[in-house]
Amino acid sequence: MTVHDRTLTDQPLFQVQGLSKFYGARIGCADVSFDLYPGEVLGIVGESGSGKSTLLSCLAGHLTPDTGRVIFDTAQGPRDTVTMGEAERRRMARTDWAFVHQNPRDGLRMGVSAGGNVGERLMAIGARHYGDIRATAIDWLGRVEIAADRIDDRPRAFSGGMQQRLQIARNLVTGPRLVFMDEPTGGLDVSVQARLLDLLRGLVREMGLSAIIVTHDLAVVRLLADRLMVMKGGHVVEQGLTDQVLDDPQHAYTQLLVSSVLQV
Amino acid sequence: MTDQAYNFAYLDEQTKRMIRRAILKGIAIPGYQVPFASREMPMPYGWGTGGVQVTAACLTPDDTLKVIDQGADDTTNAVSIRKFFQRTAGVAVTEATTEATIIQTRHRIPETALTKGQILVYQVPIPEPLRFLEPRETETRKMHELEEYGLMHVKLYEDIARHGTIATSYDYPVKVEGRYVMDPSPIPKFDNPKLSDNPAIQLFGAGREQRIYALPPHTHVVSLDFDDHPFTASKAAHDCDLCAAQDSYLDEVITDDQGNRMFVCSDTDFCRSRREAGHLGRLGTPLSEVEQ
Numbered sequence: 001m002t003v004h005d006r007t008l009t010d011q012p013l014f015q016v017q018g019l020s021k022f023y024g025a026r027i028g029c030a031d032v033s034f035d036l037y038p039g040e041v042l043g044i045v046g047e048s049g050s051g052k053s054t055l056l057s058c059l060a061g062h063l064t065p066d067t068g069r070v071i072f073d074t075a076q077g078p079r080d081t082v083t084m085g086e087a088e089r090r091r092m093a094r095t096d097w098a099f100v101h102q103n104p105r106d107g108l109r110m111g112v113s114a115g116g117n118v119g120e121r122l123m124a125i126g127a128r129h130y131g132d133i134r135a136t137a138i139d140w141l142g143r144v145e146i147a148a149d150r151i152d153d154r155p156r157a158f159s160g161g162m163q164q165r166l167q168i169a170r171n172l173v174t175g176p177r178l179v180f181m182d183e184p185t186g187g188l189d190v191s192v193q194a195r196l197l198d199l200l201r202g203l204v205r206e207m208g209l210s211a212i213i214v215t216h217d218l219a220v221v222r223l224l225a226d227r228l229m230v231m232k233g234g235h236v237v238e239q240g241l242t243d244q245v246l247d248d249p250q251h252a253y254t255q256l257l258v259s260s261v262l263q264v
Numbered sequence: 265m266t267d268q269a270y271n272f273a274y275l276d277e278q279t280k281r282m283i284r285r286a287i288l289k290g291i292a293i294p295g296y297q298v299p300f301a302s303r304e305m306p307m308p309y310g311w312g313t314g315g316v317q318v319t320a321a322c323l324t325p326d327d328t329l330k331v332i333d334q335g336a337d338d339t340t341n342a343v344s345i346r347k348f349f350q351r352t353a354g355v356a357v358t359e360a361t362t363e364a365t366i367i368q369t370r371h372r373i374p375e376t377a378l379t380k381g382q383i384l385v386y387q388v389p390i391p392e393p394l395r396f397l398e399p400r401e402t403e404t405r406k407m408h409e410l411e412e413y414g415l416m417h418v419k420l421y422e423d424i425a426r427h428g429t430i431a432t433s434y435d436y437p438v439k440v441e442g443r444y445v446m447d448p449s450p451i452p453k454f455d456n457p458k459l460s461d462n463p464a465i466q467l468f469g470a471g472r473e474q475r476i477y478a479l480p481p482h483t484h485v486v487s488l489d490f491d492d493h494p495f496t497a498s499k500a501a502h503d504c505d506l507c508a509a510q511d512s513y514l515d516e517v518i519t520d521d522q523g524n525r526m527f528v529c530s531d532t533d534f535c536r537s538r539r540e541a542g543h544l545g546r547l548g549t550p551l552s553e554v555e556q
Contacts, residue, residue, distance in 0.1 A: 112422060
């Protein structure tokens with residue numbers, strides 16, 4: 001893939017080493033290792049139950065992995081997020097990280113207006129000027145193509161696609177460096193999916209974000225991801241450049257996955 | 265006078281000890297909600313079961329008790345709680361703020377400045393300021409632990425977005441000594457400034473929710489706000505129609521069905537003492553002419 005004007009450095013932004021998570025005797029995900037560089041988008045694909053979401057939860061600190069290290073390049077240098085204190089991890093999750101849920105209801109406050117939803121992260125890191133918060137919220141609503149006059153409406157009044165875009169605005173407003181996305185286009189119809197993907201691609205490129213996208217939709221990773229990881233039964237069975245993996249799948253499961261996509 | 269069937273101040277000594285421990289812990293960590301084993305009291309929840317237990321734990325036979333409900337000494341809640349302690353503890357009672365050593369209050373701080381040695385006990389319905397924003401108790405505790413109070417400002421943001429100004433007029437959230445965000449019980453925000461640097465001990469008891477928290481004397485308490493929408497202690501833009509006080513919190517009383525109304529001090533003791541001192545409002549009658 002062509003490298004755009006993003007600056008690739010030698011220092012990985014995010015390093016995962018030997019990460020495993022077990023649910024009792026069952027494997028959630030086992031022995032996952034990868035490096036993610038600044039500006040890089042990694043896709044994780046696999047069928048339901050393959051451990052994608054478990055892996056993402058472990059990476060984002062929602063679950064504690066049983067073994068392994070998750071090292072993030074913080075402002076104070078690389079730190080293991082598994083062993084750092086919860087206060088610090090949560091602060092990082094509010095500033096440097098973002099998490100886009102599959103269901104916008106999980107990621108939004110449904111009883112709070114769109115502006116309040118976008119402003120929450122700003123207020124959480126100490127913004128105390130109403131006018132500034134509102135101006136930033138209006139700016140971000142514009143960036144995700146929500147009209148400024150909807151700022152005081154609650155997410156309930158929004159369509160599914162708008163809710164998902166609002167969730168993205170709410171997450172990106174603090175300028176995170178790493179975004180976790182769990183099926184960001186799940187549950188949306190195809191035309192809305194296309195617009196959302198277009199928007200996401202623009203934002204990721206423009207802000208130089210690194211992202212880890214979990215999905216079972218190969219079209220999503222084809223469009224967004226630089227690199228691809230294929231999971232099955234909790235193990236990574238294949239990884240490589242997206243186009244390489246999708247066009248020339250090596251592992252039997254990947255071949256099955258690629259050939260399962262309906263050609264319209 | 266004391267009903268001998270009851271222990272002094274109704275609760276047994278072990279229970280009072282347990283509550284005093286919670287109070288001491290609360291005073292040691294201003295604004296922190298201390299769980300305690302709230303007892304069943306002979307009154308319904310919402311009538312001040314938390315405040316009553318705190319008062320019972322603080323009372324000594326030498327104390328003078330004052331009980332107010334929305335500032336008034338003569339409303340149902342105040343009268344019944346006062347009677348309760350007269351019967352079970354036999355303590356002296358008063359309506360004068362200056363004479364009381366313990367004041368149990370529902371939703372007001374007396375207008376007369378409190379002094380060193382006094383204890384103000386608040387009745388608290390919902391002690392958790394984050395409750396209506398975050399329903400999970402585990403999560404709100406974590407938020408207090410990690411000082412994640414951004415959500416409190418989201419509430420104020422919503423107020424301004426909807427009403428153009430911070431419309432929260434009671435139960436206005438405060439930050440204690442730069443650490444814990446605290447619910448001051450549903451006092452009007454007019455009273456919020458009195459929370460700060462108060463020489464009296466302020467204790468908060470929530471019976472149903474089983475929490476006690478406290479402000480030791482001279483605690484620094486700040487009402488949350490935005491830089492461009494600062495906190496203002498609002499009241500009705502009138503003078504008291506009975507005592508002409510300009511700086512007291514007012515109740516609006518509708519006097520007929522012609523749209524007439526009057527504004528009177530919600531603090532009855534304050535209003536009466538002003539009238540006794542000769543102040544007379546728009547609709548007031550000099551006390552000398554009132555039949556006693």
